Structures are given as C-alpha cells and as structure tokens.
Amino acid sequence: MDHAAGTYLDERVREAMEPFWIEKFGNPSALYKEGREARQALENARESVAGVIGARGEEIIFTNGGTESNNLAIFGVAYNIIGAGKNHMSVKSPHIITAKFEHKSVLRHYEMLKKNGFSVTYLDVGKDGIVKAKDVKNALRPETVLVSIMYANNEIGTIQPIAEIGKIINNYKPQNNHQKIIFHCDACQAAGYLDLNVNKLGVDLMIINGSKIYGPKGISFLYVRRGVKLCSTYYSKPGDKLHSGTENVPAIVGLAEALEIAQTEKDKESARLTELRDYFIKRIMDEIPKVFLNGHPEKRLPNNVNVSILGVEGEAVILYLDEYGIACSTGSACTSESFDPSHVILALGKPRAHAHGSVRFTLGKRNTKEEVDFVVETLKGVVEKLRSISAVNV
C-alpha cells in the first residue's frame, strides 16, 4: 500500500530488459555490432516514450532518476542566466515560481537558487491541495524565467490544473529580451493515471521516472521542448550534450516498456483503483473517529488515500501496521528519516497535529478489496491501541 514510494518491476518490463544485461551489453557509442544494437535499443526507447507524450525523439533526455531530471531542468535554466551556459542570457534579478508542496528535489534546488540571488515565489496550495491558475497568473513578472508546478502531488495525490497554467504561461508576453517563461512539470506520479500529452499540457520541461510505474529504479527522462535552451549541469566530455556518460540501456529499455504498459492500461486501472480508493476512504472515515482526509476528495490520483488521524503519530501507525505485513507511509518516503512534520500537510494550512498524524496509503495493481478490508480492520485496532496509550488528549 505504498506504491507512490516505489513499485515492483512488471514481469513484462523485466523480459524487455533481460537481453541488455549480458547478450546485448554494448556501449551505445561503440561502432561495432554490440554497440549498434545497444544504440538501436536506445533510439527505439526514445521514440517510444516520445510517442506516448506527443513529443519528438530528440526532445527526450534520459537521466538517472527523477531527482536528477529535476536538477537538470531547474539548474539547466538557471545556469544559462547566471552565465555558465553557452546560451547566456542576462536577466536582472531573475524570478522563479513554484508551489509550497512540491517534491523536495524541486524545493531544494529552488532554495539553492534563492541563496544565489534569484527571487522566489512559493505559491500557496489552499486547503484542498490544488494550486490555483490565477495565483500563477498574478505571480508572473517581466523577470520571471521559470515556473515549476508538479502534475500530481506525491503525498496527497492532488491533481494540478497543468493545462490551464500552461495556457497562462504561454500567453504571457515577455517584455524583456529573454526567452519565454519556461514551464517545468514534475510528472513522476502522473504516468499511468493522467494524460501526458505535452502539447495539451503546454509544458516545456516534463519529468517521468521508472520507479513509480512498475519500471526500474534510477532511470528517468526529461522532456525538453524544442527551442527551450538548457545548460548542462556537469561536463564530462566535449560536445555539450545535456546528459553525458554511458547510457543505462537496460533501464532505458525498461522505462520505455513500463511507460507503454502504463498508458495502455491507464483507463481500466484508473477506474478500478478509483472505486477501491473511494471505498477505502469511506470505510476509514466512517469507522475511525477524528480522521480527516488530506487533499481534494475527487481531484486526486486514483490510488491515493491520505488521512490525518488525530491523537497518534504517523510513524507509530506505520510501525504497528508493518507488524501485520502492511506497508504504508507518512509524509513521503523521502522525509521518513526525519521526524519533521510533512511540509505538504503544513502547506494545506493544517495544524501540526494533522501533519504528525498523517498516513498515506497508495494502491497498486495487485491490491484487492479484501486487502483494503484487512487494512481497515487492522488500522482500527492499531489506532484504538495507540490512542489508549497516548498521553495526547484527542
């Protein structure tokens, strides 16, 4: 029940990857047969993912994960402005916009740019966990160079009005002489559930990774709209490629296969999970007192259930449920090593007690109604027990 943190490999994906470990192991840059085979597989994967998102092959950059793609997207834009890039453009006091509940891999890069003189707007997300398009509109300035808004939030699953925001950004006429405002969208949680067509969405940079879509971990791609200038964030060989180094061919092949499957099965699986999700939410809300749903009840991913259970610590619930073989999370996996309350739940304007008691269940392909029933029954007992031993007055 923690598929937003990571998924097992789909058997079909494993099969697609298999030949590229031992038989077809060549470096795609090599000129002989094994190299050409690897190059061909790489190019096929590139065309395949481009096809799914309505892009061209040359607009796809493979990187080693969602975090790295966010790095390349955000710093790739910034380096051009601070003068490190060959497309150097001078923007006085550059301004960038993001939302308070973005993934840490976006927020940390924004914080670094802020320290280096960029001015940053962190948009509120409102009680329902949705960024308002008009707030983006009001935040735009002549010096704005980049806007980063995620497609679906990884903790509360809320779906953002990306196409609407894209229209606003694309219609904004830059007054200074710099290139148009770049719209960056982290779509790591969206694949398999939402429409990924980059032209309908109006995005310039979009990110998808393998580990959330039953593909391999440590692989991702960044879509870069033709004409959008990024600067490489590291240099290892001449040629100024945006991402250099030997390509991880098996993982790239796996990512492409996983994305094809995700999009093919999207409608059917979304319908199945939506029903299961709503049943799950209803049972929790009906049967456990003092529980609050986090995020909009409908405008959320079909697999996301995030609740605040007052009077308990989310971490304690996770550990007790683990004893019964139930895996779920609090906050996001990325913050589970710290006991800081979730920045996402706080961004909803909820009190700290709601953040401390937040628990996320994210359903996946193999989850059944029987499992949901088992989780609800177990959760009821665990919450009762924790509340009875807790010093906190509910």
Ligand SMILES: *Cc1c(COP(=O)(O)O)cnc(C)c1O
């Ligand atoms: C998982 C995730 C990331 C990070 O991806 P990695 O491949 O783990 O580096 C970034 N953004 C979102 C929304 C995610 O869910």
